[in-house]
Amino acid sequence: MEQQQDKRLVILDTETTGMPVSEGHRIIEIGCVEVIGRRLTGRHFHVYLQPDRESDEDAINVHGITDAFLVGKPRFGDVAEEFFEFIQGATLVIHNAAFDVGFINNEFALLGQHDRADLAQHCTILDTLLLARARHPGQRNSLDALCKRYDIDNSGRDLHGALLDSELLADVYLAMTRGQNSLTMDVAVEASSGGELGDAGPLGEIVVVAASLDELAAHEEVLAGLDKNVKGSCLWRNYSPAGVTAE
Incomplete structure (x- = not known):
């Protein structure tokens, strides 16, 4: 098995104009941070995007990104190549992966880049929401709840933001998997799973210190x-x- 410390992880989050993607909603922010050897490397990818449509009021109340703020920002097509190069071949660690992956696949599809419109063909997708539900059944497993459970400071998170949330998720993921030396687990799922856990795989071997x-x-x-x-x-x-x- 590949050892977790040898894996390149990209912790990823997006913000959108609303949901669902099937109603024409678009990505307006992408935030990613890189983790290698269970340490943040300092490399990140972050961009705000012009979606060419208005955001729903409910979505703005969540992330605080207004339509006026997005005027003049690049479109997804302007950053698609740089973004793909940043994530290609990595293990993408995402909270509620089906949501973010669905939007990213849609953005590539709208560009006609159908070879990239299935991230699971280019990256391993690891859903921390499924991981948290498996480890804390019957409990709240939102990002805020996990920050509280693992004593991670999220006091600056008044609104959702893709880069801040990816940084917090990196801390949460490392806390949840402390002592685990394998990514071969039941939550490394393809985006097409639709959020279902699927066949349970083995958890990592226990590390004795x-x-x-x-x-x-x-x-x-x-x-x-x-x-x-x-x-x-x-x-x-x-x-x-x-x-x-x-x-």
């Missing part, structure tokens, strides 16, 4: 104190790992 010498010494000190209290060998010594000492 050995205690340091200082930690072993501190552990031995605690056990010695317990020995003194019981005037003998304390019960916990029966469960000490065989062959592990503080020497």
Whole structure:
């Protein structure tokens, strides 16, 4: 299996004029950040787009991007090549991937670039919403809820924004997968899955981190104190790992 630290991840988010895409709604913002070796590299892709249509009022209330602000911004066709080069071959980490992938596929299709209009043919799609639902069944798994659960500061998120949300999602994803060394999991799904979990795959192997010498010494000190209290060998010594000492 490919090791997670060897994978190039692109954490991606979009904002749109509304929904659904089938009613002619368009992307107005794309934000991506790159993660390699479980670290943000500092490389990112971010752009606001002129959609050639008005945004729904409900959508503006969510992201705060007005039609007037988008006047003069590039169109998707102006940035399509640069965007595709940034994401090609990467594992795309997206919260509610079916939504964003559907809009991106549509934008490429509108350009007549049908070879690119199925991102799952060019990238691995990993849906963090499915991952969160599998790990926290029956709980709220919005980005805000996950930030709170994993103690990630999202105090600057008064409105949705593609770049800010991708940065927050990167922190959430790394927190959710801490200690996991494989991306071969049940949430690496094709966009065509429509959000269904599909056949469950194996989770990553458990990584066992050995205690340091200082930690072993501190552990031995605690056990010695317990020995003194019981005037003998304390019960916990029966469960000490065989062959592990503080020497």
